[in-house]
Amino acid sequence: MVKLLKDKLQKWVSKVGEGGKIVNTPKETDRSKKIDNKKKIREEKKTKRKFNKKEKNEKKKSKNPENIKEKSGKKKPVRRSLSEEKFDELFEELSLILLQNNVAYSAIEGIGKSLKEKLVGKDKKVSIEDALRDSIKELLIDSPDLIKQIKEKRSSEKDKPFVILFAGINGAGKTTTLAKVANILKKNKFSMCVAACDTFRAASMEQLKVHTDKLGVELIKKDYGADPASVGYDAINYAKKNNLDVVLIDTAGRMNNRDSLMKEIEKICRVNKPDLKLFLGESITGNDATTQAKDFNDAINLDGIILSKADVDEKGGTAISVSKVTGKPIYYLGTGQRYDDLEKFDKNKLIEKMFE
Numbered sequence: 001m002v003k004l005l006k007d008k009l010q011k012w013v014s015k016v017g018e019g020g021k022i023v024n025t026p027k028e029t030d031r032s033k034k035i036d037n038k039k040k041i042r043e044e045k046k047t048k049r050k051f052n053k054k055e056k057n058e059k060k061k062s063k064n065p066e067n068i069k070e071k072s073g074k075k076k077p078v079r080r081s082l083s084e085e086k087f088d089e090l091f092e093e094l095s096l097i098l099l100q101n102n103v104a105y106s107a108i109e110g111i112g113k114s115l116k117e118k119l120v121g122k123d124k125k126v127s128i129e130d131a132l133r134d135s136i137k138e139l140l141i142d143s144p145d146l147i148k149q150i151k152e153k154r155s156s157e158k159d160k161p162f163v164i165l166f167a168g169i170n171g172a173g174k175t176t177t178l179a180k181v182a183n184i185l186k187k188n189k190f191s192m193c194v195a196a197c198d199t200f201r202a203a204s205m206e207q208l209k210v211h212t213d214k215l216g217v218e219l220i221k222k223d224y225g226a227d228p229a230s231v232g233y234d235a236i237n238y239a240k241k242n243n244l245d246v247v248l249i250d251t252a253g254r255m256n257n258r259d260s261l262m263k264e265i266e267k268i269c270r271v272n273k274p275d276l277k278l279f280l281g282e283s284i285t286g287n288d289a290t291t292q293a294k295d296f297n298d299a300i301n302l303d304g305i306i307l308s309k310a311d312v313d314e315k316g317g318t319a320i321s322v323s324k325v326t327g328k329p330i331y332y333l334g335t336g337q338r339y340d341d342l343e344k345f346d347k348n349k350l351i352e353k354m355f356e
């Protein structure tokens, strides 16, 4: 976003006031003209008189904003209270930038509300940039530790594998991400098998087979057209028999507004009871990914989210939006097409990227 956001923020800060004061430009109000005239007179007097220490102190104490010594540097604290009206007016502009950067309405509302609480009517020093960072951070959930979750389940229920289901629309990156997750799990010495529950799209099983062969992982599949729930069931039984740690379920892409397909994924979940239902969304699709995440969450009650294609996304707002609408954590970000291109989601890193 965020060069734009940053620019806007700077403009915003300077409107609120250099050094944090609210600047009334001469054109803005009559009152500000008066202040300006007063200032001129004072300036003239000032040149006549010697600038003694007592006067300096008085000026410091004065409430006239022009006398507040400006601080140089990046963060400009707000010193005088910002009215709610002024805030609303300024936040409207900021909302547009956020909107253009894939932050959904509901998330913008959330940011606005929390920013307002931090800035409006506050006399103490508040850096607007810090307040905005904090408001965004509040919407993001810390990424859980998948490895720890699997270990915990395997030690508490020794006869059951940890089942992970990947859901999302076509092309979101489910199959590729499943392979990337398998790669991470392998590195952590977990044993696993993959369930080819996309029995719908031509060549889906062949695509999956290429990955499982490369990774040296067993693929459980049936014919095209088979009931996907039963493929998952077979895979879980296979894992139980072979004492495997994890079952990864690949599913067919489905549009979130297609009732029959959403019913099908509900059935896969009902039959196989995944420990982790992950929604795969594309970072670049912003509001679309947000609506999908909400619909999938309504249908199958997601446990978490992975956003793919973060490598081609400059905006960063999708993560904020999907977290806000689902209230679920983002586990990973897909950052490319190789197996290693999967990064644990780090909200601080995302915020830094947005403000860099």
Ligand SMILES: Nc1nc2c(ncn2[C@@H]2O[C@H](COP(=O)(O)OP(=O)(O)O)[C@@H](O)[C@H]2O)c(=O)[nH]1
Pocket (backbone or CB within 6 Å): 168, 169, 170, 171, 172, 173, 174, 175, 176, 177, 253, 280, 308, 309, 310, 311, 312, 333, 334, 335, 336, 337, 341
């Ligand atoms: N650049 C980039 N491409 C990705 C990423 N994840 C998946 N892809 C590509 O997106 C396309 C669709 O991925 P696929 O896993 O088949 O999606 P699915 O239909 O949800 O299973 C493929 O060409 C992938 O290589 C990612 O993180 N970054």
Ligand SMILES: [Mg+2]
Pocket (backbone or CB within 6 Å): 174, 175, 176, 198, 204, 251, 253
């Ligand atoms: Mg696929």
